[in-house]
Amino acid sequence: MSGLIESKVHPFYSPTKILFGVGSASGVDEEIRLLGGRKPLIVTDPGVVKADLLDAVVKPLEASGLSFSVFSKVEPEPPARVVDEAADQFKRDACDSVIGVGGGSSLDVAKGVAVLATNQGSILDLCGMEQVKRKGVPKILMPTTAGTGSEVTRVLVITDESDNTKKVVYSIHTLADVAIVDPNLTLSMPKSVTADTGVDALVHAVETYVSANATPFSDVLAQSPIQWIAEYLPVAWAKGSNLTARYYMSLAATMAGLAFASGGLGAVHALAYPLGTEYHMPHGRSNAIMLPHVMKYNLSGSPEKYAAVAELMGKDVEGLSVREAAELAVEAVLELLEAIDISCRLRDYGIPEEDIPKLTEGGMKQSRLFVPNPRDLDEKDVRAIYEAAY
Numbered sequence: 001m002s003g004l005i006e007s008k009v010h011p012f013y014s015p016t017k018i019l020f021g022v023g024s025a026s027g028v029d030e031e032i033r034l035l036g037g038r039k040p041l042i043v044t045d046p047g048v049v050k051a052d053l054l055d056a057v058v059k060p061l062e063a064s065g066l067s068f069s070v071f072s073k074v075e076p077e078p079p080a081r082v083v084d085e086a087a088d089q090f091k092r093d094a095c096d097s098v099i100g101v102g103g104g105s106s107l108d109v110a111k112g113v114a115v116l117a118t119n120q121g122s123i124l125d126l127c128g129m130e131q132v133k134r135k136g137v138p139k140i141l142m143p144t145t146a147g148t149g150s151e152v153t154r155v156l157v158i159t160d161e162s163d164n165t166k167k168v169v170y171s172i173h174t175l176a177d178v179a180i181v182d183p184n185l186t187l188s189m190p191k192s193v194t195a196d197t198g199v200d201a202l203v204h205a206v207e208t209y210v211s212a213n214a215t216p217f218s219d220v221l222a223q224s225p226i227q228w229i230a231e232y233l234p235v236a237w238a239k240g241s242n243l244t245a246r247y248y249m250s251l252a253a254t255m256a257g258l259a260f261a262s263g264g265l266g267a268v269h270a271l272a273y274p275l276g277t278e279y280h281m282p283h284g285r286s287n288a289i290m291l292p293h294v295m296k297y298n299l300s301g302s303p304e305k306y307a308a309v310a311e312l313m314g315k316d317v318e319g320l321s322v323r324e325a326a327e328l329a330v331e332a333v334l335e336l337l338e339a340i341d342i343s344c345r346l347r348d349y350g351i352p353e354e355d356i357p358k359l360t361e362g363g364m365k366q367s368r369l370f371v372p373n374p375r376d377l378d379e380k381d382v383r384a385i386y387e388a389a390y
């Protein structure tokens with residue numbers, strides 16, 4: 001693996017500033033002023049409003065006399081029309097900056113609004129690799145979950161309702177000017193959301209760590225998240241108000257985001273996609289189901305890295321062969337999923353066995369993610385992984 005890394009040129013993407021820490025949300029007014037914003041559009045979803053999380057943003061803005069407008073109609077797996085609608089409100093209300101508050105969907109919509117403020121058309125016109133011509137208006141991204149890492153990536157994912165597919169905007173202009181990561185905003189996350197989003201962050205870290213596209217940056221940035229998630233996700237799940245556990249989960253999600261934004265994802269995300277589109281399963285849950293099965297398949301492609309994953313997840317690998325140690329990584333993931341009450345068997349979600357061919361077809365459509373995967377896959381392999389997951 002190291003020879004591969006040394007022979008490549010590696011990009012590294014990150015926001016201009018990351019303000020991380022307990023209470024950091026209270027600095028949002030100063031950050032918006034520093035960016036030259038006078039009237040931000042707050043982009044969020046009904047869940048954030050219902051959980052009273054908006055106060056953490058609205059109060060500092062009000063206290064410093066800044067006016068603002070709120071768009072709170074973000075939907076999960078956000079359709080393109082939601083981004084366009086929010087962008088219309090931005091213009092109608094004469095806003096000059098954007099603050100995204102929420103999970104990955106809200107942050108992605110906020111990114112879209114910021115670039116649509118300075119680029120013509122619909123968000124669908126900006127999909128693809130670096131299609132955004134002009135830098136958007138200033139934007140601050142504030143996650144209320146610990147998982148997607150969207151606050152630090154240049155990626156935004158939307159649903160094209162015309163053919164029910166996912167479309168992706170990759171652009172340096174969608175990177176946040178400031179990511180404000182305040183673990184306080186994650187304290188009220190329900191158990192299942194804590195579990196699903198937390199495993200998503202673990203998948204980001206593990207997939208990037210074993211990836212053929214791993215970089216010196218992503219290697220370093222993936223290691224600590226693997227360790228922290230193994231240790232603190234069960235604690236955050238068991239006791240949502242445990243600030244130490246929430247702190248390390250927020251840190252892990254943001255760092256894993258930085259890792260995968262520069263390294264890359266693999267077959268776990270590829271094979272999880274059809275579960276999301278076919279059965280509307282949350283992104284994190286579909287990744288959690290596929291993770292141990294894909295890892296088992298992948299072991300032979302990167303045994304040293306998987307052995308390191310086992311060790312990072314707290315397994316004693318002393319005296320074991322590399323292969324034996326690598327197998328313990330799968331065991332560690334299975335134990336973690338059990339501890340947070342996530343089944344990794346498709347049958348437990350009411351998915352019929354007859355759907356495996358359909359899933360296989362859906363997984364094959366994501367084959368661009370097979371390129372960085374540490375072991376090659378063909379249709380037969382994909383089917384076998386779904387069968388093992390069943």
Ligand SMILES: [Fe+2]
Pocket residue numbers: 148200204269283287
């Ligand atoms: Fe993900």
